[in-house]
Amino acid sequence: AQSVAQPEDQVNVAEGNPLTVKCTYSVSGNPYLFWYVQYPNRGLQFLLKYITGDNLVKGSYGFEAEFNKSQTSFHLKKPSALVSDSALYFCAVRDTDTGRRALTFGSGTRLQVQP
């Protein structure tokens, strides 16, 4: 079975500081990993994904994520946070071995960037 853990319900960071939102996963095969962001009263927006290749993936709005197979992690990062980055962030995984098309999502991490 595939699963995702986001160990922090909320992350607080000051504007201009680097931010990290943590994600770990569990799959039986190889993972396809995704990050989505949800702004208030909006649907989820795709940020970035890891399929294969370079472990460092760059995505929208200056976000990037690093795939670490040995630690089964896919942490989301940004060098300099903006107040407008405040939102709910979801990590998701799909297991390449199961053939299951649906994504398994983490419980979400609320990012609060203070001015």
Next chain:
Amino acid sequence: GAGVSQSPSNKVTEKGKDVELRCDPISGHTALYWYRQSLGQGLEFLIYFQGNSAPDKSGLPSDRFSAERTGGSVSTLTIQRTQQEDSAVYLCASSPREGAVYNEQFFGPGTRLTVL
């Protein structure tokens, strides 16, 4: 271009009533997903449609939940005899068929269902 649309945006119903939620995917997308987002929870997979293949219903929580997709486009999620625990935001997503395994999904704004 037009994204995934869902209607209604909000639905308030009484316990025991049936409700229908509609999803209109992005034109040309053959894969369609329904998820449920409960307060403080992540997204819970409900059902997946891919073209004319049999849907993956493995996430439906009970036989009160059903969904259909007509003409390979619009989908309707039906909840019969609603219960208060059905209150949640129901999200629909679509993705292109080609490379569906690793394609990202495009989400609609959701339908907020409140069962009184």
